[in-house]
Amino acid sequence: MSDFWVNLYKFPRFLINVLIGFFLTTFKPIFKLLENKNNRFIFTIILMIIMMLSYKIIYLMTGIE
Template sequence: MSNFWKNLYKFPRFLTGVLIGFFLTTFKPIFKLLKNKKRKIIFTILTTIIIGTSYKILKLMTGI
């Protein structure tokens, strides 16, 4: 039973490490793209279009 509690105490550190690794792996290529001014503008426009389209679709789907 003590082994169970040892593993349970290690879980928050494991979860934190996995989340940090996920975000670093996901966003590192994006930050490399944003170093170029032309790509930064294109990325901003595409992100705005995707968020706006998703918002509009969800709004129409839910009837709000």
């Protein structure tokens, strides 16, 4: 039974390591893409469009006036 508690105490550290690994492997190609100035501009424009669309969709879904 003591092995159970030892494993349970290790789980938060494991979860944090998995999340950090996920974000590192996800964002590394994006950071490599942003090294070029032309790609940085295009990425910024696309990100702004996604943010505006998300805002508009949530605004319309909630019916806030």
